[in-house]
Amino acid sequence: DAGVIQSPRHEVTEMGQEVTLRCKPISGHDYLFWYRQTMMRGLELLIYFNNNVPIDDSGMPEDRFSAKMPNASFSTLKIQPSEPRDSAVYFCASSSLGNQPQHFGDGTRLSIL
């Protein structure tokens, strides 16, 4: 079975550019989560969706960050404009129910120069 698929795996771009991260959750999973992982702050939940609807975006750091889930098999996390402090590994995860184990993708390592 295919797991959670994220693309790209690595992204290096210059400050001010728009960055789009993509995620395909496991088929049949109703919940999708976006996380950011840094050495300083650990793993932080940015936003999560239930049945394609954003439920809680309180972890989104600022208006430069936006996330969408146009259908059950695709989600994007966009940063515009990007800043060096956005450099981190961004993970997408999905689960069948909200309180059940989450399945993670292998992440996108983002470097903003």
Add this chain to the structure above:
Amino acid sequence: SQQGEEDPQALSIQEGENATMNCSYKTSINNLQWYRQNSGRGLVHLILIRSNEREKHSGRLRVTLDTSKKSSSLLITASRAADTASYFCATNGGQGGSEKLVFGKGTKLTVNP
């Protein structure tokens, strides 16, 4: 703020020894989950223990939960070099709500061959 806090931050042992990692949390929970992360990869779910359970086993893994002390431990018996990874506890419920997981900063385990 992080709900779960792992202890120790880093642990180095010899192959064949047991490894014990601890997790403390601050508020009531529905369940507590342990995840593993290999370098450069996403998190992988290991085991879930519900708030009304005290102990759970899965292969070489043993998890305990003490809700009165708001703490959990993960024991890996007869460790192998392949167990080298970071281990995270995550709590569901409490300040995170019933659908969100709040992760600790993890314990980095090194198993020397």
